Amino acid sequence: MSMEEPLVMARGLTKKFGDFEAVSGIDVQVERGDVFGFLGPNGAGKSSTMRMIGCVSPVSAGRLRVLGLNPRDEGPAIRARLGVVPQEDNLDNDLSVGDNLTIYGRYFGLPRAVIKERAAELLEFMQLAERRDARVEALSGGMKRRLTIARALINQPDLLLLDEPTTGLDPQARHLLWERLYQLKLRGVTLVLTTHYMDEAEQLCDRLVIMDRGHIVAEGSPRELINRHSTREVVELRFNSMEDREHSVPRLADLSGRVEPVGERVLVYTDNGDATVSAITSNGVHPAAVLVRRASLEDVFLILTGRTLDE
Template sequence: MPDAPLIEARDLTKRYGEFVAVDGIDFAVERGETFGFLGPNGAGKSSTMRMIGAVSPASGGTLHVLGRDPERDGPEIRSRLGVVPQDDNLDLELDVGENLHVYGRFFGLPRDEIRRRTDELLEFVHLADRRDSRVDSLSGGMKRRLTIARALINEPELMLLDEPTTGLDPQARHALWDRLYRLKQRGVTLVLTTHYMDEAEQLCDRLVVMDRAKIVAEGSPRELIERYVEREVVELRLGDRNGGPSLDGLADHIEVLQDRVVIGTDDGDAVVDQVHARGLEPETVLVRRSTLEDVFLRLTGRSLID
């Protein structure tokens, strides 16, 4: 008999008064995988994560985390979770090692065990040489790695990461991706939200796209790209001098944006040849492979939601 999912939701709903933040969603997270929630602001990602983390009760449907009911077994579930919030909430008055020690005491761990785990975790996140440094002296990437180390002090089976690399420079993001990948290799199940499509492609085995409180797509990054968008994208900047010939009929999917035209196609070079054959002279031409970002924009739209 296969293992039951580590997280399983059926018709999961969250309301705040009359406002529906999560509207009857179904999903399951298998043990050992990295599972992502993608969506624009207000889509329901954070509300879903709070229900998984047993800090916000569901308004309807069913949810099981680690085989338990979060509403009834919240303390037990939280003791087996590692949580990395979107904003670092480290204690700036303590040094790096003390932040881990204090957090370990929250879980009732013996001092010797905390000391052992602190040594191991600081090596794991490449902060062993900063053990005695004040937290406010660390860079943003170092603070993020320390937050992950702190979340691992109780040796969790499941890690919840809310926008884990927001605000980090590319080097820090890639360093963090490496640490998260190594966690997965150790058998830790990761659930994350992210606004970075390349992050989702790099890390996630499967993901769901949420929009307006509902799940609108689910699958691996590659499956979603193959299912919802064409193989290639052509981006054209036409300029004012191209007001004559039309792009009608050039491809099945054409978006005319303020600054460029985006064309979805299975043969980008052939589309570019047709553009020139119609007498158009683009200022710039870019042919690229379709990405998860193209899927995201196709499903959720390009307009901003406050």
């Protein structure tokens, strides 16, 4: 393949399960060295897309090329150069930590001597070296996830696919994982990940698409997306009850910015948070709490779809 060809190239990519369309004609392009993200709520079609890219789920319609090859005819050749970190840990509980890497390397047909060398290095990199002989069950959630990533790197993949890499991990484990993934990026590994955490997408991704109900609703770098679709700042008003909120919303109507009610909160989009807060107070609205913050990808999603990411 030529150097210019993108690592992933999808046009009108569609996945159907019976009558249900999980992915509806999306266009995606991932360049070498990118960290590319699919951001969206559960059920948006992110995992289905990842499984098609990972060549374990046939394409229903549209065109898909991975590493310049067609997944339909060349699945094994593509998978030989992919690393896959699934959403659900599927480490081999019958094997030790070290043997998980050894046997996985053997599935790729790698010689034992090569695997031995790489496994030692990967366990070191993922801070698991002293757990080499431990049973997998004995590992914490964060360790299991790191081992799954180490396993995905045993074949030195051109492309690493991570489906919800930090879901279910505690904050400390997440930050360690983000840091390791950032190190991989620095080493030039191309990463494609899905997430429903906007902070994860902002931290890690160079470019991302926002997905909702099988469609891509926006695309760009995190900063571009926020600049294009949201205001600079957001005023969050928290009310004590839905009734309080209902009473207040009409009185926010004459504010210049967009107003989005979310549960017992109201978000007001503005380029000057402090000025908006003064205007709200002088309109006679007195919420239980007020917070001015910078706009995030969460806001972009809310503005584009009218829903929150964790809905």
